[in-house]
Amino acid sequence: MSVPHEKPARSWSRRKQARPGEILDAALTVFAEKGFAAARMEDIAARAGVTKGTIYLYFPSKEEVFKSLARKHVGDTLVNAAEQARQYEGSVREFLTILLTVVGNKIQHGEVAVLPKIIIAESGNFPELARFWRTEVIDKALGMLTGVIAKGIERGEVRQVPAEYVARLCVAPVVMSIIWRTVIAPTDAVPFDYQKFLSLHLDVLLKGLEPEGRKP
Amino acid sequence: MSVPHEKPARSWSRRKQARPGEILDAALTVFAEKGFAAARMEDIAARAGVTKGTIYLYFPSKEEVFKSLARKHVGDTLVNAAEQARQYEGSVREFLTILLTVVGNKIQHGEVAVLPKIIIAESGNFPELARFWRTEVIDKALGMLTGVIAKGIERGEVRQVPAEYVARLCVAPVVMSIIWRTVIAPTDAVPFDYQKFLSLHLDVLLKGLEPEGRKP
Amino acid sequence: MSVPHEKPARSWSRRKQARPGEILDAALTVFAEKGFAAARMEDIAARAGVTKGTIYLYFPSKEEVFKSLARKHVGDTLVNAAEQARQYEGSVREFLTILLTVVGNKIQHGEVAVLPKIIIAESGNFPELARFWRTEVIDKALGMLTGVIAKGIERGEVRQVPAEYVARLCVAPVVMSIIWRTVIAPTDAVPFDYQKFLSLHLDVLLKGLEPEGRKP
Amino acid sequence: MSVPHEKPARSWSRRKQARPGEILDAALTVFAEKGFAAARMEDIAARAGVTKGTIYLYFPSKEEVFKSLARKHVGDTLVNAAEQARQYEGSVREFLTILLTVVGNKIQHGEVAVLPKIIIAESGNFPELARFWRTEVIDKALGMLTGVIAKGIERGEVRQVPAEYVARLCVAPVVMSIIWRTVIAPTDAVPFDYQKFLSLHLDVLLKGLEPEGRKP
DNA sequence: AATGAATGAGATTTCATTCAT
DNA sequence: GATGAATGAAATCTCATTCAT
Numbered sequence: 089m090s091v092p093h094e095k096p097a098r099s100w101s102r103r104k105q106a107r108p109g110e111i112l113d114a115a116l117t118v119f120a121e122k123g124f125a126a127a128r129m130e131d132i133a134a135r136a137g138v139t140k141g142t143i144y145l146y147f148p149s150k151e152e153v154f155k156s157l158a159r160k161h162v163g164d165t166l167v168n169a170a171e172q173a174r175q176y177e178g179s180v181r182e183f184l185t186i187l188l189t190v191v192g193n194k195i196q197h198g199e200v201a202v203l204p205k206i207i208i209a210e211s212g213n214f215p216e217l218a219r220f221w222r223t224e225v226i227d228k229a230l231g232m233l234t235g236v237i238a239k240g241i242e243r244g245e246v247r248q249v250p251a252e253y254v255a256r257l258c259v260a261p262v263v264m265s266i267i268w269r270t271v272i273a274p275t276d277a278v279p280f281d282y283q284k285f286l287s288l289h290l291d292v293l294l295k296g297l298e299p300e301g302r303k304p
Numbered sequence: 305m306s307v308p309h310e311k312p313a314r315s316w317s318r319r320k321q322a323r324p325g326e327i328l329d330a331a332l333t334v335f336a337e338k339g340f341a342a343a344r345m346e347d348i349a350a351r352a353g354v355t356k357g358t359i360y361l362y363f364p365s366k367e368e369v370f371k372s373l374a375r376k377h378v379g380d381t382l383v384n385a386a387e388q389a390r391q392y393e394g395s396v397r398e399f400l401t402i403l404l405t406v407v408g409n410k411i412q413h414g415e416v417a418v419l420p421k422i423i424i425a426e427s428g429n430f431p432e433l434a435r436f437w438r439t440e441v442i443d444k445a446l447g448m449l450t451g452v453i454a455k456g457i458e459r460g461e462v463r464q465v466p467a468e469y470v471a472r473l474c475v476a477p478v479v480m481s482i483i484w485r486t487v488i489a490p491t492d493a494v495p496f497d498y499q500k501f502l503s504l505h506l507d508v509l510l511k512g513l514e515p516e517g518r519k520p
Numbered sequence: 521m522s523v524p525h526e527k528p529a530r531s532w533s534r535r536k537q538a539r540p541g542e543i544l545d546a547a548l549t550v551f552a553e554k555g556f557a558a559a560r561m562e563d564i565a566a567r568a569g570v571t572k573g574t575i576y577l578y579f580p581s582k583e584e585v586f587k588s589l590a591r592k593h594v595g596d597t598l599v600n601a602a603e604q605a606r607q608y609e610g611s612v613r614e615f616l617t618i619l620l621t622v623v624g625n626k627i628q629h630g631e632v633a634v635l636p637k638i639i640i641a642e643s644g645n646f647p648e649l650a651r652f653w654r655t656e657v658i659d660k661a662l663g664m665l666t667g668v669i670a671k672g673i674e675r676g677e678v679r680q681v682p683a684e685y686v687a688r689l690c691v692a693p694v695v696m697s698i699i700w701r702t703v704i705a706p707t708d709a710v711p712f713d714y715q716k717f718l719s720l721h722l723d724v725l726l727k728g729l730e731p732e733g734r735k736p
Numbered sequence: 737m738s739v740p741h742e743k744p745a746r747s748w749s750r751r752k753q754a755r756p757g758e759i760l761d762a763a764l765t766v767f768a769e770k771g772f773a774a775a776r777m778e779d780i781a782a783r784a785g786v787t788k789g790t791i792y793l794y795f796p797s798k799e800e801v802f803k804s805l806a807r808k809h810v811g812d813t814l815v816n817a818a819e820q821a822r823q824y825e826g827s828v829r830e831f832l833t834i835l836l837t838v839v840g841n842k843i844q845h846g847e848v849a850v851l852p853k854i855i856i857a858e859s860g861n862f863p864e865l866a867r868f869w870r871t872e873v874i875d876k877a878l879g880m881l882t883g884v885i886a887k888g889i890e891r892g893e894v895r896q897v898p899a900e901y902v903a904r905l906c907v908a909p910v911v912m913s914i915i916w917r918t919v920i921a922p923t924d925a926v927p928f929d930y931q932k933f934l935s936l937h938l939d940v941l942l943k944g945l946e947p948e949g950r951k952p
Numbered sequence: 953a954a955t956g957a958a959t960g961a962g963a964t965t966t967c968a969t970t971c972a973t
Numbered sequence: 974g975a976t977g978a979a980t981g982a983a984a985t986c987t988c989a990t991t992c993a994t
Contacts, residue, residue: 107974121428125341129968139976141970150968209425211487212337218491226488253504260476260505263483271427272442275434288469289476296512320957345985355959360986539953553860557773561989571955572989582989641857643919644769650923658920685936692908692937695915703859704874707866720901721908728944752978777964787980792965 108146111136112157113199120202120270124154124210158207158217161200162224170232180240181294184258192286195265204263205270230255240297247299254297261289324362327352328373329415336418336486339425340370374423374433377416378440386448396456397510400474408502411481420479421486446471456513463515470513477505540578543568544589545631552634552702555641556586590639590649593632594656602664612672613726616690624718627697636695637702662687672729679731686729693721756794759784760805761847768850768918771857772802806855806865809848810872818880828888829942832906840934843913852911853918878903888945895947902945909937 114136118127129150133140147153169187176183195201211218233255240246246254265282273280330352334343345366349356363369385403392399411417427434449471456462462470481498489496546568550559561582565572579585601619608615627633643650665687672678678686697714705712762784766775777798781788795801817835824831843849859866881903888894894902913930921928 123339123341123425123429125339126429128966140968141976142974144969145974205424208421208483208487209339211491213339213342215491218487222488222491249504249508253501254508256480256501257477257505257508260480261473263480264472264476267424267479267483271424271434272438275427275431275438285469285472288465289473292465292470292473292512293508294512295514296508296510298511323957344983356985357959357987358957361957364986366985555771555773555857555861557771558861560987573955573991574953576990577953637856640853640915640919641771643923645771645774647923650919654920654923681936681940685933686940688912688933689909689937689940692912693905696904696908696911699856699911699915703856703866704870707859707863707870717901717904720897721905724897724902724905724941724944726944727946728940728942730943755978776962788964789966789980790978793978796965798964 107136107138107142108156111138111143111146111153112160115153115157116199116202116206119154119157119206123206124150124213154210154214155217158203158214159220161203162221170228173232173236176236180236180245181290183236184290184294188262188286188290189283191262192265192283195262195269195282201266202270204266229259233258244299246297249297258293261286323352323354323358324372327354327359327362327369328376331369331373332415332418332422335370335373335422339422340366340429370426370430371433374419374430374436377419378437386444389448389452392452396452396461397506399452400506400510404478404502404506405499407478408481408499411478411485412498417482418486420482445475449474460515462513465513474509477502539568539570539574540588543570543575543578543585544592547585547589548631548634548638551586551589551638555638556582556645586642586646587649590635590646591652593635594653602660605664605668608668612668612677613722615668616722616726620694620718620722621715623694624697624715627694627701627714633698634702636698661691665690676731678729681729690725693718755784755786755790756804759786759791759794759801760808763801763805764847764850764854767802767805767854771854772798772861802858802862803865806851806862807868809851810869818876821880821884824884828884828893829938831884832938832942836910836934836938837931839910840913840931843910843917843930849914850918852914877907881906892947894945897945906941909934 111132115127115132118131118135121127122131127150129140129143132153133143136143143153147156173183207217207221230252234251237246237249237251237254237258241248241251265280265285268280269282327348331343331348334348334351337343338347343366345356345359348369349359352359359369363372389399423433423437446468450467453462453465453467453470453474457464457467481496481501484496485498543564547559547564550563550567553559554563559582561572561575564585565575568575575585579588605615639649639653662684666683669678669681669683669686669690673680673683697712697717700712701714759780763775763780766780766783769775770779775798777788777791780801781791784791791801795804821831855865855869878900882899885894885897885899885902885906889896889899913928913933916928917930
């Protein structure tokens with residue numbers, strides 16, 4: 089690869105490259121806490137370690153910061169998950185176990201867990217965003233799961249059920265965990281074990297989906 | 305003593321009685337759509353069929369409108385549900401069937417379905433409200449369900465599981481339905497059958513909770 | 521005097537006659553405390569024992585209430601004092617003693633003592649009023665005193681001094697007392713003896729005005 | 737190290753230093769003319785040569801602008817006057833002559849002469865301020881004068897009189913001059929010679945305070 | 953005559969955005 | 974590239990005034 093004299097990368101040069109990302113990270117937190125309208129550019133700037141004016145060097149407006157943010161984390165994890173799912177040959181149980189473990193972990197520790205809350209809160213003010221998430225995230229996630237369930241039914245692992253609805257059943261406790269983490273958890277000290285919760289969920293769900301006459 | 309007519313009750317006197325409710329109804333819709341900060345008092349007023357100033361005859365501030373709203377619908381349905389649950393002697397299946405039918409109906413048609421979205425969106429700006437809902441709604445609902453599940457375990461209807469977590473499993477699809485209705489549904493035309501979804505949920509859940517050796 | 525059937529004067533009829541005065545009395549207090557802009561019609565109404573709307577039956581606007589008030593107490597006491605002064609034949613000392621006693625008493629107990637404060641405070645917003653008071657009250661009072669002093673100089677009771685300036689010297693402690701009563705006195709409990717103060721004032725003033733070679 | 741020029745001191749940095757003062761100067765004029773409630777932030781801003789928003793960069797609210805203003809000019813001149821008075825060894829006449837000349841000059845030309853009017857007008861709405869002025873300005877001024885008079889009595893320059901009351905007598909024409917300047921003078925063209933008035937005041941006052949048997 | 957619910961103009965205050973430095 | 978002082982549009986809130994009862 090021809091990068092003959094990869095610049096010495098003066099420290100502020102690296103900063104410059106990193107700025108938009110730093111700003112969006114700051115925005116993520118602030119928007120999650122206050123919502124779009126109540127978030128002040130100054131809050132975001134302060135959290136990003138810059139001043140108000142600087143944000144406008146990288147984004148033309150508050151709205152654009154918000155939209156960039158909402159688009160940023162989409163597709164990353166999800167898209168390849170969908171890809172893998174299509175080719176996946178293991179059992180439904182195996183697949184969901186892996187998936188929910190990863191997701192559970194993100195909820196427990198990840199920063200991005202707050203994005204859904206942002207979308208929920210601002211869907212009314214930014215309907216395009218709601219639609220964007222609908223098509224890019226929700227439909228893809230549900231589509232992937234529907235496919236997995238359907239395959240499970242074909243194979244006799246799962247009894248006859250409407251796959252798209254079951255896909256939502258599969259996701260529901262994840263959604264609830266996300267909301268719990270972002271809405272309830274901050275207000276009280278009692279910790280909640282999302283991993284254990286999702287693990288139980290999977291256990292009950294798969295049992296509930298077992299074909300009738302099956303021998304355990 | 306001659307009190308033939310209930311009261312003089314001048315016509316605007318009757319209006320005055322009704323006004324606060326009308327305003328809160330309007331506020332419910334507007335807050336649900338825009339969130340607290342982005343909702344304009346004038347919007348709420350217009351929707352209630354009055355002007356800005358009138359709202360201030362009944363509520364001292366925007367914040368108080370919001371808080372009144374958040375408190376208004378609490379406990380109504382829920383509290384007596386909890387009471388009935390404690391005394392309920394029927395099976396877990398029966399109880400949950402009735403409960404989810406009622407709830408599903410409210411989600412499908414009710415106006416109040418948007419309240420949770422409001423609380424989710426504004427929990428960061430009004431932590432007291434988040435706490436209030438946590439104690440008054442969530443804890444009570446989960447407590448009620450935990451009790452029902454526990455009773456089911458005692459009776460052998462339900463296998464050995466951590467009841468509080470299962471209570472959340474029970475609720476998760478309800479939460480998801482509410483969010484779907486308020487966030488996703490408005491952006492697209494495809495209708496979603498909440499009743500059917502919750503019915504499937506119950507079916508899978510109860511099956512997933514059946515004691516191991518049970519004969520169907 | 522031909523008032524053959526002086527009406528039985530039903531009590532509310534008397535009220536009706538009295539209303540404007542009651543409202544102005546209330547306004548006097550409220551305006552004195554808050555000033556014109558900060559005084560609310562509702563405050564005035566409440567203090568007068570009526571409701572906002574009622575005031576508008578008697579006065580077309582807040583401004584007119586204020587102006588009526590400012591004109592109300594003018595000339596009453598003052599004008600005849602001026603008249604008496606012109607014809608007065610006694611000594612300067614005698615005259616001022618009587619005058620300051622009356623005035624001192626009004627300051628100590630009267631309600632009207634607050635009027636000057638109102639005029640001072642609102643002179644900027646109602647220059648006509650300031651002019652009105654200037655011509656109707658101040659000029660008349662100073663003119664009267666100037667006349668008295670001048671007569672005193674003629675008679676040899678008072679040494680050669682510019683009478684109009686001395687008239688102001690004569691008034692200054694009165695002005696100060698009024699301000700003390702309305703501005704300082706309300707904020708603390710220590711009482712102030714206006715009568716004694718004005719009496720001392722007169723003593724010092726007259727001594728200071730004695731002709732040079734006079735034997736005491 | 738080369739620090740040839742005091743500082744970089746970008747030009748707007750110097751402005752920032754000056755702004756609060758400029759705003760308070762503007763506020764002084766506007767509040768004096770209209771009173772607190774009737775003064776619009778926009779008026780103050782315009783007079784200070786900025787826009788509404790700018791004021792809020794330096795003061796959190798209109799009320800705080802007002803309070804800052806009321807506190808600003810306190811103690812400056814007065815406090816050292818009090819200090820000097822305590823140590824002063826000259827005659828009462830000398831001292832008061834100097835004092836009243838300075839004061840008379842301030843009234844004739846100074847901007848601050850309007851502050852007392854502001855305090856008088858707003859004492860009802862800001863009782864803390866009235867108290868503040870009472871303790872910081874009035875009590876100190878009267879205390880100083882009382883001390884001077886008392887010393888004069890000891891020395892035999894002044895006859896036996898209650899010193900605190902005489903202190904007020906001394907101040908009364910000053911108060912009246914201030915009110916004349918701020919309330920009456922703006923409404924008419926005839927000028928008033930405050931210096932001459934106060935000079936006459938001193939002449940009459942001191943004569944009035946001379947010990948009885950004194951030979952002139 | 954009196955009420956008091958309703959109005960809406962106008963004030964304070966906030967904050968996204970601009971721009972000289 | 975970064976700053977932060979300044980702007981001004983837009984929101985909340987107040988209250989004089991109106992008017993149906």
